[in-house]
Amino acid sequence: MKTLNDFNFENKKALIRVDFNVPLNENFEVTDATRIVSAKPTIIKILEDGGSCILMSHLGRPKGVQDQFSLRHIVKNVEDILGVEVKFVDACIGEKAETAAAKLQPGEILLLENLRFHKEEEAGDKAFAEKLSKLGDIYVNDAFGTAHRAHASTTIVAEFFPNNKCFGYLLAQEIESINKVLKDGEKPVLAVLGGAKVSSKITIIENILDAVDHLIIGGGMAFTFIKAQGGKIGNSICEDDKQELALEILKQAKAKNVQVHIPVDVIAADAFSNDANTQVVDIDAIPDGWEGVDAGPKSRKQFHDVVMECKTILWNGPLGVFEMESFAGGTIELGNSIAEATKNGAFSLVGGGDSVAAVKQFGFENKVSYVSTGGGAMLESLEGIVLPGIAAILE
Numbered sequence: 302m303k304t305l306n307d308f309n310f311e312n313k314k315a316l317i318r319v320d321f322n323v324p325l326n327e328n329f330e331v332t333d334a335t336r337i338v339s340a341k342p343t344i345i346k347i348l349e350d351g352g353s354c355i356l357m358s359h360l361g362r363p364k365g366v367q368d369q370f371s372l373r374h375i376v377k378n379v380e381d382i383l384g385v386e387v388k389f390v391d392a393c394i395g396e397k398a399e400t401a402a403a404k405l406q407p408g409e410i411l412l413l414e415n416l417r418f419h420k421e422e423e424a425g426d427k428a429f430a431e432k433l434s435k436l437g438d439i440y441v442n443d444a445f446g447t448a449h450r451a452h453a454s455t456t457i458v459a460e461f462f463p464n465n466k467c468f469g470y471l472l473a474q475e476i477e478s479i480n481k482v483l484k485d486g487e488k489p490v491l492a493v494l495g496g497a498k499v500s501s502k503i504t505i506i507e508n509i510l511d512a513v514d515h516l517i518i519g520g521g522m523a524f525t526f527i528k529a530q531g532g533k534i535g536n537s538i539c540e541d542d543k544q545e546l547a548l549e550i551l552k553q554a555k556a557k558n559v560q561v562h563i564p565v566d567v568i569a570a571d572a573f574s575n576d577a578n579t580q581v582v583d584i585d586a587i588p589d590g591w592e593g594v595d596a597g598p599k600s601r602k603q604f605h606d607v608v609m610e611c612k613t614i615l616w617n618g619p620l621g622v623f624e625m626e627s628f629a630g631g632t633i634e635l636g637n638s639i640a641e642a643t644k645n646g647a648f649s650l651v652g653g654g655d656s657v658a659a660v661k662q663f664g665f666e667n668k669v670s671y672v673s674t675g676g677g678a679m680l681e682s683l684e685g686i687v688l689p690g691i692a693a694i695l696e
């Protein structure tokens with residue numbers, strides 16, 4: 302796996318695909334700069350080598366050229382975070398971009414305009430990728446958040462750098478973290494899958510059964526399993542057409558010696574609302590008119606014990622409706638358990654959509670080993686797919 306450390310960037314221009322697709326408020330201020338901060342080590346290493354950086358990214362989903370999606374808006378933020386002046390050019394290909402790139406001196410940074418102002422970017426257009434490739438000497442991909450897309454700047458452009466392409470530190474770290482769980486995780490390995498739907502996690506479950514010793518199935522997903530086993534789930538969220546699949550998964554898990562843990566009790570609410578009436582009931586005996594919205598106390602204890610036993614932990618998906626304060630307890634307790642296990646030496650990876658939001662919201666970000674920066678990219682990796690952006694560097 303070629304990374305930055307395999308290259309000396311002295312007097313070289315690095316063409317770096319970063320993921321600066323950051324959220325902006327109505328005043329065009331960055332409201333969460335995590336992705337910019339995450340790209341910093343790669344950029345600094347190249348500058349310290351005596352190279353220069355040409356940064357390319359998309360921002361939002363523009364339809365053609367739309368000023369509100371210009372990367373110009375984030376120049377100041379990027380400068381503040383990197384502590385280095387950032388030049389900006391309002392083009393990403395063509396003469397203007399080529400001139401700006403050619404002028405760049407060692408130690409300097411140039412940010413290109415939004416790649417998605419050109420429809421060729423998402424189409425993975427080869428001629429567009431070739432134009433991008435003219436800007437730099439070495440291609441660096443550090444954008445995990447878009448590595449699952451075969452776009453011009455994330456995948457196709459790599460073809461034009463057959464011997465001069467590598468992963469940035471962030472992308473390398475994402476790959477290593479996934480491998481630590483799926484390939485060479487210290488045993489026992491645990492995956493905690495929660496969230497709303499079985500259907501969105503099914504391929505992940507099937508893929509990770511070969512890698513894990515324990516599987517916790519929590520959140521709304523659990524009810525499909527309980528109903529399939531004949532339990533009464535009241536009004537709880539359920540995918541009726543996935544019941545057979547749920548039983549099949551349990552069978553596969555047994556055949557592969559994976560211990561599956563499903564909540565035994567739940568907090569049931571009489572409405573999907575933060576101030577609903579609640580009661581703790583067995584998960585397979587939820588009264589009519591009530592729905593399970595969070596893990597119950599016995600389940601939390603059960604999950605805590607499993608977490609504390611494991612040396613490698615993957616967490617994807619909340620254990621309850623964590624957006625409502627009254628139903629966030631199970632997710633918070635799980636986060637605390639994972640933090641404690643991490644402190645005791647376990648490796649913990651949090652990834653994919655809502656679990657990252659939960660981890661940030663409850664302040665666990667620095668208490669787990671790694672929080673993935675990619676939602677969809679992380680989910681696809683866990684499904685066992687070699688992402689096109691990663692394959693393009695490995696080829």
Ligand code: AMP
Nearest residue numbers: 496497498520521593594618621622655
């Ligand atoms: P996902 O995107 O599949 O990880 O699902 C995350 C969503 O699952 C969050 O918005 C949670 O509110 C929701 N969720 C978790 N547990 C439950 C539950 N018991 N009932 C309904 N929704 C749930």
